[in-house]
Amino acid sequence: MSMLDLSIRQRLGAFTLDVSFAADGAGVTALFGRSGSGKTSIINAIAGLTRPDGGHIRVGGTTFFDSARRIDVAVEKRRIGYVFQDSRLFPHMTVRGNLEFGLRRVPAADRRIAFGPVVDLLGLGHLLDRRPRGLSGGEKQRVAFGRAILAQPRLLLMDEPMASLDAARKAEILPYIERLRDEMNIPIVMVSHALDEVVRLANTLVLIADGRVAASGSVGAVMGRLDLQAVTGTHDAGAVLDLTVERHVDEDGLTVLAFDGGRLTVPRVARAPGATVRLHIHSRDVVLALRQPAGVSLRNALAAKVVEVAESGPTAADVRLAVGGAFLIARVTRAAVRELGLEPGLPVVALVKGIAFEPTSGATARDRVVDV
Structure with missing residues (x-):
């Protein structure tokens, strides 16, 4: 059974939203696309803030909306948490008061998520007696996450939760969202137009363009398609790989990562052998050769096969390569x-000259792009 099964049609002035997709299990489903593509309209419909003209919305087997069956569950009965771009905290309440507001909305018998663990998870203990005006942007968003979670939601919606933060505050809050994803077991639907956020956080990627679903699936599968660069952006074109830490090379400050297509050597990763990590490898950082080169500084050479070739501009082309699976x-x-x-079909050697390292969890550093 899908965590989220959605198929809706909605006329919004001159704009028409007509989308269908399903997402399985927990983790993060990212709705990604340019501003004005319809992403926020989708999560507003899930929350019950707007009513579609037709279709259905089901979360975990519960039907929230079904036009054919005349079902439209009220907002307050959907038990959905919502974190907006701005924190929308109650200014007259302390951090504790804001958090307890979420908790008080739920009968005691239905409270499976307790106050203390959420405070610890989000690092809010030292802030409980402060008011929102004395908090940084990142601290306010962490309180907003806590308030939404303590409302015991079936599903957590995030509408560009880092859009109003500068780079430093964004780097501060990303690890907390990873912890929510990994430790709270609450499905999350996140709206974003920042590809770095999607690559780092999402399990499932739904590309939205002009009110339609351009593609949906795992982040790796969708990012590996050449026909979607008008939506993902040609500058960010590249593949996403999930790998396993095989070993560390302490004397050189390097880590060897393994996947079924071979091994990649990257700057040392602060993860134990056996842990999983994610790499976003930009297309501009992959060089092709017809045979294994000798006498070069590049350390990463992978046996590959050409799958597809597509023009990507007046002088350039993108080549899709199969590397293992x-x-x-x-x-x-x-x-x-x-x-x-x-x-298609030609065997080549893919030389990976630059890697943007994306940890799957526990990261505190910003993305890095390095030659290895």
Whole structure:
């Protein structure tokens, strides 16, 4: 059974929203797309803040909306937490008061999430007696997360929760969202137009363009498609790989990561052997060769096979590569396509010269792009 099963149609002035998708299990489902594509309208319909013209919305087997069956559950009965771009805390209440407001909305018998663990999870203990005006932007958002979670939601909605934060505050709050994802077992639907957030946090990616679903699936599967760059952005084109920490090379400050397509060496990762990590490898950081090179500084060479070649501009082309059961994308010149004879089925060597490292959890550093 899907965690979220949604198919809705809604006319919003001159804009028409017509979307259908399903997301399974817990974790984060990211709705990604440009501003004005309809992402916030979708989660407002899930929350019950707006009523679609037709379709259905089901969460965990419970029907919230079904136009054919004339079901439209009231907002307060849906038990959905909502975190907005701005924290929307009650200014006259302390942090404790804001958190307890969420808890008081639920009968004691239905409270499976307790106050203390949420305070500890979000690092709010030293803030409980302060009022919102004395908090930083990141601290306010952490309180907003806590208030939403203590309302014991079936589902947590986040509408660009980091959009109003500067880079430092964003780096501060990302690990807390990872902890919510990994430790609270509450499904999350997050709206974002920042691809770095999606790559780092999401399990499922739903691309929204002009009120329609352009694609949905695992982050790796969707990011590995060449036909979606108009939505994901050509600058950010690249593949997402989930790998396992195999070993650390302490004398060189490096870590070896393994997946079914081979091994990649990256700057040391603060994770134990056996832990999983995620890499976003940009297409501009992959070089192709027809054979294993010798006498070069590049450390990462993967046996690959060309799957697809597509133009990506007046002088460039993107090449989709199968590497084991995963995919990479390389951006090369159209001249290189011609001179190397790049076509589907051709075996090549993918040389990964730069990697943006994305930990799956517990990260405190910003994204890094390094040559290895």
